[in-house]
Amino acid sequence: PEVLVLDEPTVGLDPKQIIEIRNLIKALGKDHTIILSSHILTEVSAVCERVVIISKGEIAAIDTPENLSKNFRNMSKMSITISGPKNSVINLIKPIYGVKYIEAQTEKDRDVITYIVESDKDLDVRKPIFFAMAKAGYPILELKSLGMSLEDIFLQVVTEGKEVN
Structure with a gap:
């Protein structure tokens, strides 16, 4: 048929x-x-x-x-794994212009944590996050975009x- x-x-x-x-x-x-x-x-x-x-x-x-x-989405969402103390990483990412939400998702070990970061749809926050982490000496181990x-x-x-x- x-x-x-x-x-x-x-x-x-x-x-x-x-x-x-x-x-x-x-x-x-x-x-x-x-x-x-x-x-x-x-x-x-x-x-x-x-x-x-x-x-x-x-x-x-x-x-x-x-x-x-x-x-359909009105936000960009990414998963980012960073080696660094959780509170410091969150406090560095949270004030970045365009970041609307950050949450620690999974801990691979004490200082290697995967975060979910949501930001304005039309703002690319990857560079500011990269430079903030580089300045603090916290390596980004993985970063990937998450679609809805x-x-x-x-x-x-x-x-x-x-x-x-």
């Missing part, structure tokens, strides 16, 4: 079967239109090229998962009534 409708195709499957079903859906998607209905949004992100979010019976968002993540997950977008759409088209 030209169109296949799949409702929760991975529910109840073990991890190996889930991978097999994902691969099957991707392969079938090359020659067929696949409509996948699921509340397991990590599955949707893993296999779908386009996403439609329906809220209160209306289409609230439609785009690729990547574009939804880029266009499909779950985050879905929750904003259905709880805040935001629309993205």
Whole structure:
């Protein structure tokens, strides 16, 4: 058939079967239109090229998962691992212009900590953070951008009534 409708195709499957079903859906998607209905949004992100979010019976968002993540967020979010005392690192990053939020996430050891930093969407705070850490002698061991997950977008759409088209 030209169109296949799949409702929760991975529910109840073990991890190996889930991978097999994902691969099957991707392969079938090359020659067929696949409509996948699921509340397991990590599955949707893993296999779908386009996403439609329906809220209160209306289409609230439609785009690729990547574009939804880029266009929907109003903040930039990054994960940054720094070797340095937690309170000092937080006190150096918090006052940087554009930084809205910082939280110590995980400690690899006493002085190697991963932080989540949120900043204004249109401000790149990486350079000021780099220079503040370099001046203090706290090496940055890893820095990566974190996009919004499909779950985050879905929750904003259905709880805040935001629309993205």
